[in-house]
Amino acid sequence: MSSPIKLISTDFDGTLFEEYGAPPIPKRLVTLIGDLQERGAKWVINTGRDQSSLMETLAHARISILPDYLVLVEREIHVNEGSRFVGLTEWNAACTRDHAELFRRVRPDLPQLMGWVNTRFRATLYEDAYSPFCLIAGNNGDADVIHDFLNDYCRRVPQLAVVRNDVYARFSHTAYNKGTALAELTRRLGLEVDQVFAVGDHLNDLPMLSRDLARWLAAPRNAVEAVKHAVRRQQGFVSEYSHGDGVADALEFICQRAHAENQRLTLPTSG
Ligand SMILES: [Mg+2]
Numbered sequence: 001m002s003s004p005i006k007l008i009s010t011d012f013d014g015t016l017f018e019e020y021g022a023p024p025i026p027k028r029l030v031t032l033i034g035d036l037q038e039r040g041a042k043w044v045i046n047t048g049r050d051q052s053s054l055m056e057t058l059a060h061a062r063i064s065i066l067p068d069y070l071v072l073v074e075r076e077i078h079v080n081e082g083s084r085f086v087g088l089t090e091w092n093a094a095c096t097r098d099h100a101e102l103f104r105r106v107r108p109d110l111p112q113l114m115g116w117v118n119t120r121f122r123a124t125l126y127e128d129a130y131s132p133f134c135l136i137a138g139n140n141g142d143a144d145v146i147h148d149f150l151n152d153y154c155r156r157v158p159q160l161a162v163v164r165n166d167v168y169a170r171f172s173h174t175a176y177n178k179g180t181a182l183a184e185l186t187r188r189l190g191l192e193v194d195q196v197f198a199v200g201d202h203l204n205d206l207p208m209l210s211r212d213l214a215r216w217l218a219a220p221r222n223a224v225e226a227v228k229h230a231v232r233r234q235q236g237f238v239s240e241y242s243h244g245d246g247v248a249d250a251l252e253f254i255c256q257r258a259h260a261e262n263q264r265l266t267l268p269t270s271g
Contacts, residue, residue, distance in 0.1 A: 003036050003039045003040070003041055003255060004194075004216075004254065004258035005036060005041050005195060005196070005197045005216060005251070005254065005255070006040065006041050006189070006195035007041065007042050007043075007044065007182075007185065007186060007191055007197070008033060008036060008042070008043045008044070008251075009044050009071075009178075009182050009185075009196065009199070009214065010043070010044070010045055010046065010198075010199050010200075010247060011045075011046055011047060011202070011205050012045050012046075012047040012049060012054065012057075013047070013048075013049070013165075014201040014220075014222060014223075014243065015199055015201045015205075015223075015243065015244075015246075016243070016244055016247060017057065017061065017243070018242070018243035018244065021243060021244070023061065023062075024244075025061050026243075026245050026248060028245070028248045029244040029245070029247055029248040030064060032248050032251050033065060033251075034064065034065045036251070037065065037068070042068040042069065042185075042189060043065075043067045043068050043069070044067055044068065044069035044070065044182070044185055045067045045069075045070050045071070046071040046074075046178045046181065046182060046200075046205075046208060047071065047072060047074070048073060048163070048204055049073070050072055050073055051072050051078065051085065054070065054072065055085075067080060069185055071178060071181040071182070071185075073130050074163055074176070074177050074178050074181070074204055075095050075099075075130075075173075075176035075181060076088075076091075076092045076095055076181075077091050077092065077181055077184060077185065091181075091184055095173075095176050098159075098175060098176070099130075099172070099173050099176070102157075102159055102160060102171075102173050103131070105157060105160075106132060106133070106157060106160060106171060107132055109153070109157075110132060113150070113153060114133070116149060117135070117146055117149075120145075121138060121142045121146065122138050122142075123135055123136065123137045123138055123146065124136040128170075131170035131171045132171065133171050134168075134169070134170045135150075135167075135168065135169040135170065136167055136168055137167040137168075140166065140167055142167075143164065143167045143168075147162060147169060150162045150169065150171075159173050159174045159175065160172075160173070160174070161173065161177070163177065164202075164203045164204060165202045165203060165204040166202060177204075177207040177208075178200070178207050178208040179206075179207030179208040179210060179213055180207070181208075182196070182198060182213050182214070183213055186213070193211075193212065193213060193214060193215055194215040195215070196213065196214040196215060196216065197214060197216040197217075197218070197250075197254065198214035198216070198217055198218070199217070199218040199219065199220070199246075199247050199250060200219065200223070200227060201219060201220055201222060201223040201224065201227060202223070202224055202227060203226060203227070205227060206226070209230050209231055209234075209236070210234070211234045216236070216250075216254050217230075217231045217234055217235075217236030217237070218231060218237045218238070218246070218247065218250035218251075219231045219236070219239070219246070220239050220241065220242050220244075220246025220247060220250075221238070221239055221241055221242045222246070223238070237250045237253055237254065
């Protein structure tokens with residue numbers, strides 16, 4: 001039976017991977033994705049993590065399959081070339097150049113932004129290789145208020161966006177997110193939106209959870225309400241199961257439904 005899904009885009013933390021799960025990635029899900037890969041589907045882990053953090057965690061999870069692609073830090077694309085993942089030169093170079101130009105414009109405002117946060121909240125602010133402004137809020141309530149403040153600031157700076165995941169947030173360029181990276185992979189693979197599946201659990205997944213990019217949308221039970229709402233609104237699948245079990249549930253549901261539709265199309269009609 002051929003699969004309707006040719007590109008599987010999974011968020012990692014909270015979606016594929018449950019840190020304290022036993023195991024953190026369910027065997028049933030590994031088998032399902034492995035079967036789909038054998039039937040020609042490509043799998044991308046579309047994550048906010050950087051490469052070393054993701055590879056270390058994947059190694060600890062001891063799964064028997066590897067993704068065909070990685071989208072790292074919600075922006076860079078890397079290709080599995082057998083023994084290692086190699087960056088997609090053209091896309092990643094443009095991504096680095098555009099972020100450098102954007103952050104040059106943002107840098108003069110950083111003291112004021114940090115001062116606003118520090119006088120109101122107990123939060124951790126820092127700079128890393130990917131953003132001159134990174135936040136770890138004390139809790140999700142604080143993160144919501146700071147997120148609103150940062151969104152207001154972004155409206156004044158062309159191409160600036162806040163990427164939020166739980167209590168974490170950082171600045172990014174509007175042209176690079178989980179959605180634009182997924183669109184680029186779909187284009188490079190010569191696939192149609194109808195052949196793409198995307199699943200995620202948090203706000204940073206919203207850019208890829210769009211019917212403009214993926215015919216098949218899903219969220220596990222533990223997804224935040226905004227994600228479940230977006231998936232339901234676009235006739236996607238919200239599982240009754242959490243994390244990786246929810247992803248497996250969604251993939252099985254979609255494959256069964258597509259199979260039933262194919263059967264209907266090939267059965268002779270009566271009357
Ligand atoms: Mg997540």
